[in-house]
Amino acid sequence: MSNNIIKFEKYFRHLSFIIKIEGRKALKDYPDMTKAMFEILQLIYFNKNLKAKDIASNLDISRPAVSEILAKLEKGNYIEKTKNINDKRVTYFLLTKKGKKVINSVIKSRVNFIKSIFNENEIEILTNIFNELLNRQNKIDKK
């Protein structure tokens, strides 16, 4: 059993890595987008109401570095600033249509790669197992 888990972790890690690489190939269509810019773009996409300081602590980089990358994302029209309704001193960030298009291109590229390496039957078995796992986890979270 234990050996199988060690093997599984290794395979899963490898697969994660190659899917990530394939996904990011979609970024070639956005030559101004650096790795650091994409990391922050992703973070804003998947988390609501992020402030610059949350981004800094989440990615473990300095506030000035975050400000510089946010400015580049804004200049490239990938994100826009928005104010908190209750406290106008607080600035959040949102993805623009162009920013969302970048994320969707990367996801599409991941999906296409997955389609090219697994067969239908494998996808079905894997999806069922992951689905069941996430259901179990939701139940645990709600307890």
Added chain:
Amino acid sequence: MSNNIIKFEKYFRHLSFIIKIEGRKALKDYPDMTKAMFEILQLIYFNKNLKAKDIASNLDISRPAVSEILAKLEKGNYIEKTKNINDKRVTYFLLTKKGKKVINSVIKSRVNFIKSIFNENEIEILTNIFNELLNRQNKIDKK
């Protein structure tokens, strides 16, 4: 079919993310280790003969930033410098015993988390599918 792949990509991405978070919890035992330091430590562990400029281009960060992080890793006794036998002007990096211990702690933490969320039967099915996939890929690479 297509819907299943989209679901699978999403589940896989989520699972990758939570396993990564759980793995990195092991880093609490190394409070001097920043996220950027760990990224570079990992890169050196999984790739032989990396030079500072390879690290910079791989992580898409500036050479001075890479040098600073490498100096911190060396100071913390996580990595050591080594010279190329054929060209003594070229410096590579290697993990020390302590550096390897960090990587192994993170992997162990990932393995323990996987063990806690999947059952034996699921691990076996997943491992078999991943194993078969990697065999197919190796065959393609060797063609």
